[in-house]
Amino acid sequence: MPRSNKKKNRGAQHGGMQPFSDEDASVETLSHCSSFSDTASVADEGGEANEDAAQEDFQYKLKGFIDSTVDKSAKTRQGALDGLKGAMATRILYEFISERRMTITDSIERCLKKGKGEEQRAAASLACLLCIQLGSGIESEEVFKSLKPIFKNILADGSANIQARQAVATSLGLCTLVAEDDILDVHATMECFENLFTRSYARADGTCPSISPPTSQLHTNALLSWALLLTICTSNQLSDILRKHLPKLPRLLESDDVNMRIAAGETIALLFELARDMNPEFDFDELDELCDKLSALATDCNKHRAKTDKRKQRSVFRDVLKAVEEGEFQSETIRFGTERMNIDSWVRKRTYDTFREFVGSGMNFHLQANEFIRDVFELGPPILVDSATMKAMKISRFERHLHNSAAFKARTKARNKFRDKRVDVGEF
Known part of the structure; x- marks a missing residue:
């Protein structure tokens, strides 16, 4: 499996007031920063000024999550960790995260040491997503160097919270794959x-x-x-x-x-x-x-x-x-955007399943735009998709409704014909 130490340009993703839905992981939400611009959607939202405002609002929200990871309330810390997890699972945030990686790492470390159960679980998962965002190289190595001793202590401690140990068992594996040199x-x-x-x-x-x-x-x-x-x-x-x-x-x-x-x-x-x-x-x-x-x-x-x-x-x-x-x-074929990838071995299956466990519905997006994950699966650099191609790929909700209605009517007609030809058993 290829592991590159060379850092490449990565961009942030624009977003609105609710930046972490499944739709945000779709190809329509990718910004020009990620080389997947959708000029039609930008125009619908009022142009580049609106996009910049949405990006600012999104980053402001992320900064609020980072600040809240040190809040006195465990519930607030938990919510902040989950907010950061959702953002990292569905966006490419390399530039934003790279500037704040040690702050985020310190927060993860604090939550792992002082938190309980679900908070520790969320912190362990966030550590993996942080490494996935940073990719294989010196930055993720520094993050992992700080967290690895804590992970191993929790994993070996029979008196530690079992949920925390379960999460650490999974996170330690993926962080090691990404960041261990x-x-x-x-x-x-x-x-x-x-x-x-x-x-x-x-x-x-x-x-x-x-x-x-x-x-x-x-x-x-x-x-x-x-x-x-x-x-x-x-x-x-x-x-x-x-x-x-x-x-x-x-x-x-x-x-x-x-x-x-x-x-x-x-x-x-x-x-x-x-x-x-x-x-x-x-x-x-x-x-x-x-x-x-x-x-x-x-x-x-x-x-x-x-x-x-x-x-x-x-x-x-x-x-x-x-x-x-x-x-x-x-073998199984995974389709994402205009591309497809074959899961054609147990090695690929184990690797794909592990990444998908952390990024969830954002997996197809990461396969398109995350240079580290594309490197792992030997997909090459992200493919530029122009707005005309993007528009051709989309099907409007109304068109989907018409298609589904036509299909439903066709099935109903076929079933009715079949029912008419059936023999009534009661006549014999």
């Missing part, structure tokens, strides 16, 4: 995750340890972050990990927690993919036994499990079984 430190962080998820291993006699649902979620998050960091390990590190962990990871497939079983299955598929990339002739001694387990999970009919859990599990494990047995991956 030493591969040995990456390996040390992976060992922190190993110390958690290995506690969910089934015992030698096949019985599972008694673990509460919140703790199981912590172990699952740790496993997924560990899997994410597998994607940037060296060949020597991967060889050691395959030898040490691949024989034991199938024990997690016995877990009572469906999320842990799925995370374990996807991690095993990822390890097989990485192993075969290094050596096409890779062979696993316990392959038959593993495939039997995966096959059982792909056709699970256990009456004690919820139907939704079983459906979700079967779908995932059919793909995992194909990956382990045949080295296949069920």
